[in-house]
Amino acid sequence: MNDSTKTSERPVKPKPRARSFLIALVLLVLTFWAAVRVSFDLSTFWEVWSNPIWSKFWPIPWDWVFTKENTFDPLIETLQIAVASTLLGCLVALPVSFAMSSLTTPNKVVYFISKTIMNLVRAVPDLFWAKLLVTAIGIGAFAGAWSLSIFSLAVMVKLFSETVDAADPRPLEAARSSGARHLPAVKTGVFPTVFPSYVAYSLYIFELNIRASVVLGLVGAGGVGRVIETQRQFFRFDRILGLLIIIFGIVWVIEQISVSLRKRLV
Structure with missing residues (x-):
């Protein structure tokens, strides 16, 4: 009877520590300080709705919107930019990801160089790459496709290299113990297990590129x-x-099509 009573008792809720209160206080002070520095004002949340600019959003001229030259041709160009950049970036990211993974990298020098370069590439925002390439190449879809290719490469390498790191090392070890060289061992021991994730990440990056190409x-x-x-x-x-x-x-x-496909793959 006593044993059943003990097992049915609820666990004691731990008391908050002084350190938790100190961390919360520091975060609160930092938030208040940042708000003061940027002149944050809560009144802007309701004052902005009284701006006369909102009257310019309506009515929508659907006769202008539903035209080939104004909307559909630029939308097709946006899709073309997203498709081209996704294919190029994800294809280049495939070997780079294996070089960046501690499980499949050929040596430490390749691992360090690839990791350093991709960290530098990922630190630069896609909008800056677009501005830089527009200045270097010229205005148009070509600069946008190149900038999003770099963006796709940076995102895919980050996601996929971590997936390769988490792969089961036993098939790779079995391939190496049978005398296989490095590339054939990686191809047979790791690639089949991570390929579904690679396709899923590619679809996700295509979604990101659709949005980013508009920006x-x-x-x-x-x-x-x-x-x-x-x-x-x-x-x-x-x-x-x-x-x-x-x-x-x-x-x-x-997005709905991509999510449905990713659920079937992963």
């Missing part, structure tokens, strides 16, 4: 973002709202 168009890197930036300069926010609604619908459909 990169604002700096002249092609796609529908360039149309949005042009309309913004003329304060045609009604046209921008129509474009955003169509973009939201397309991105939502692509």
